[in-house]
Amino acid sequence: DGSELADIHNYIYANYKKPNDDLFGIAKNKNVILISMESTQSFVINRTVNGQEITPFLNEFIKDSYYFENFYHQTAQGKTSDSEFIVENSLYPLSRGAVFFTHSGNEYTATPDILRNNGYFTASLHANNKSFWNRDIMYQSLGYDRFYSLPDYDVNEENSVGWGMKDIDFFEQSIQHLKEMPKPFYAKFITLTNHFPFELGEEDRFIEPYTSNNKTVNNYFPTVRYTDEALKIFIEHLKEEGLYDDSIIVLYGDHYGISENHNKAMGEFLGEEVTPFVSTQLQRVPLIIHIPGHKGKTMSTVSGQIDLKPTILHLLGINTKNNIDFGSDLFSEQNMEFTVLRDGSFITKDYIYTRETCFDKQTGEPTDISACEPYIEKAKNELEYSDKIIYGDLLRFYEDEEQRGPFFENEAQLNTQ
């Protein structure tokens, strides 16, 4: 039954963070352009390889945007699909398998669904087979009006590499789809070229590979650089089409590209040994939020993919007080800077807990476990609550308060505050 949901709901309510007054609704009725950057980790930002910038475009773009430098991916085996799941539901993925496959028939209250109810046209764009990661089925549960997939693109040998269509061609052809969409739209773009094993033809190389004895690490840099170029071209097109000033643009890395199998070469590149502490810090992926007319700034807030749903909805002026969201608005002044990874590791302002060790962020060295203790239970609880929702399909018992009236005691209370 739904009684389990009441406990979870109380927990969520107690942790609710109210929106930032200056930013709530600042992008009301604007289009939302969400870009999932394949395997893009934060360590490439503002860094060079062989003396050349790896992400020259992003390095410029973050100067006009809110850039979150301590934003972590929270994915597990479901990789890209997990990131989509987390970002749009503010729930954790499962520790095994991909929720896109195992629980695609559940009831969800995802961002596209909410925005559709607020007059938005919702679309996902990705030049791959529609059934990959079971997207075609899951997208119906998430509230997508349209999935532009392989048949919506002209894909040939020339414009393909590795996993499929090259990002530059993908964005160029996607502009046409964007132009035809009813406004306002919520459009999610999923890039592909920077996918393991990072294949790229000479003619598409804007920088040379790194030079270690690890081919994966070496080849990662030219493909990251290629996607950076694709993003630059896409933004130029958005400007030409007059879409740039009417849209908020949210870019995020979906998950790591370089796994722990490559710690040695990564250590060489970074100039420091990849300890469990460094490895956890390498789980940071870029989050860039561009709001037209805003200067933005670099934010050090500890944050994760789970925070994107309430953050985006608040910018659009949509209340999330009644949602079952495990994340919280990154612009909220009450944000508590606590991010849980799917393996139970967590990050706070001062500490990192991973592999049963508590690390001091300032030194990167292990410290007394008591410093992390207050959060260990909380991290475990969050993951368990989220799992319960998914395994029990509990959101089917949950209706919006506007339809049913206040039901939980503290809800009525909170609404009068």
Ligand code: GP9
């Ligand atoms: C496939 C793309 C890559 O459509 O999203 O998936 P990944 O292997 O990164 O999960």
Ligand code: MN
């Ligand atoms: Mn991916």
